[in-house]
Amino acid sequence: MTAFLNAYERHVQALAAQGLRRELPDTGQRWWADFSSNDYLGLSRHPRVIDAAHAALDRYGTGATGSRLLSGNLDLYEAFEARIAADKHAESALIFxxxxxxxxxxxxxxVNAKVLGAEPLVFADRLNHASLHHAFRLTGVRQLRFRHADLAHLRALLEQHAHGDQPKFIVAESVFGMDGDALDVPALAALAREHGALLYLDEAHATGVLGERGYGLTAAPGARVDVAMGTFSKALGGSGAYIACPRAIKDYLVNTCTGFIYSTALSPVVVAAMQAAWTLLPTLDAERARLQQMAADLRARLQARGFDTGASSTHIVPVILGDEARALRARDALRARGINVSAVRPPTVPPHTARLRLALNTGHTPAHLDALVEALASV
Ligand SMILES: Cc1ncc(COP(=O)(O)O)c(C=O)c1O
Known part of the structure; x- marks a missing residue:
């Protein structure tokens, strides 16, 4: 056992030497302003969401008691999936x-080659989230990485591979969680159609915040994608996720997707709360507009002081500092003033682009933003 522990300890020490060690934050800490939370609309504390959770707790108890395919399939999941499908203009939806x-x-x-009849090709944005890479590492399917958000590069790669009969997938995020920039979804959808590729878009950071009635960038008719994935863990203030897709894909996943078949269904308490949050989204246009206005103002003020906010165009604003140690020093200096921000370092972001990730939410006030800008300018 000692040999194992020594090996793991050496690895963590090596990370620390490079400024890459991760540590769990102190749980007792209360921040005057928090720019690290993904609760973009404050829905984790919305009274209607909390009431729905209480009612579900009384009606169903704490857990689903099994996989959806066994004892865990409740009316609640079916109703919520029907609602998600309708709002995403998809044939069906599935909750994870x-x-x-x-x-x-x-x-x-x-990406199962046996099912598809040939080894698929995956065209993936270079900055895709770790969970999107995971699938391909797991299956050994090769990814062709296109330059971040560069549809011309994607087109060139698709054209290079236009003559084979391999099935093609395009995989990206609609809003990138560490950069806060958004893809041109209608243009991407058109490109995918042109090349007969299946388009899979992760709407984790768009769900609730962007798009028609807050239902993400793939909810608009011209922007339709084959499979839209979104989480309940960011703007909906809870946890869990959905896939909106054609009925044939839902049937296929119910029969083959290990993360659906072999996992206990999301707790009915969470599902009911997330359904209430989802139903609230169309009423929050003013909050969404204010969030984007705050972000635009923040970017302008930071850029005026010489900070690099990358290509951000949403409520997520990176301050790219480059060096890991610099990002950690800036984070700690802000925390010392009661302002919590995340320092994001490689491998979460590419080498030499360590940054502070500022996530805005509707609870932020002008005083919070003033203090943030002043603190950043002085550190
Ligand atoms: C783009 C993206 N996709 C997926 C996930 C994972 O979602 P969850 O936190 O619900 O597991 C995240 C969260 O960090 C994310 O940023």
Whole structure:
């Protein structure tokens, strides 16, 4: 056992030497302003969401008691899935226990060479989230990485591979969680159609915040994609995830997706709360507009002081500092002033692009933003 422990300890020490060691934050800490939370609309504390959770707890108890295929299939899941499908203009939807689980296991199921009749080709944005890579590492399917958000590069790669008969997948995020930029979804959807590729888009950071009635960038008619995935863990204030897709894909996943078949259904308490949050989304246009206005103002003020906010165009604003140690120092200096921010380092982001990730939410006030900008300028 000692040899194992020594090996693991050496690995963590090596990470620490490079400024890459991760540590769980102190749970007792209360921040004056928090720019690290993904509760973009404050729905984790919305009274209607909390009431729905209480009612479900009384009606169903704490857990689903089994996989959806065994004892865990409740009316609640079916009703919520029908609602998600309608709002995403999709034929059907399927709920998962977490976003990571959905991406990793749905994609692993979809890229099955035996089922498709040939080894598929996956065209993936270079900055895709770890859960999207996981599926391909798991299955050994090769990814062709296109430059981040560069549809011309994607087109060139698709054209290079236009003559084979391999099935093609395009996999990306609609809003990138560490950069806060958004893809041109209608253009991407058109490109996918042109090349007969299946388009899979992760809407984790768009769900609730962007798109028609807050239902993400794939909810608009011209922007329709084949499979839209989204999480309940960010703007909906809870946990879990959904896939919106054609009925044939839902049937296939119910039969083959390990993360659906072999996992206990999401707790009915969470499902009911997330359904209430989802139903609230169309009423939150003013909050969404305010969030985007705050982000635009913040970017302008930071850029005026010489900070690099990358290509951000949403409520997520990176301050790219480059060096890991610099990002950690800036984070700690802000925390010392009661302002919590996340320092994001490789491998979560590419080498030499360590950053502070500022996530705005509707609870932020002008005073919070003033203090943030002043603190950043002085550190
Ligand atoms: C783009 C993206 N996809 C998926 C996930 C995973 O979602 P979850 O936290 O629900 O597992 C995240 C969360 O970090 C994310 O940022």
């Amino acid at each position: 226990g977490a976003g990571y689980q959905a991406n990793a296991t749905v994609l692993a199921a979809l």
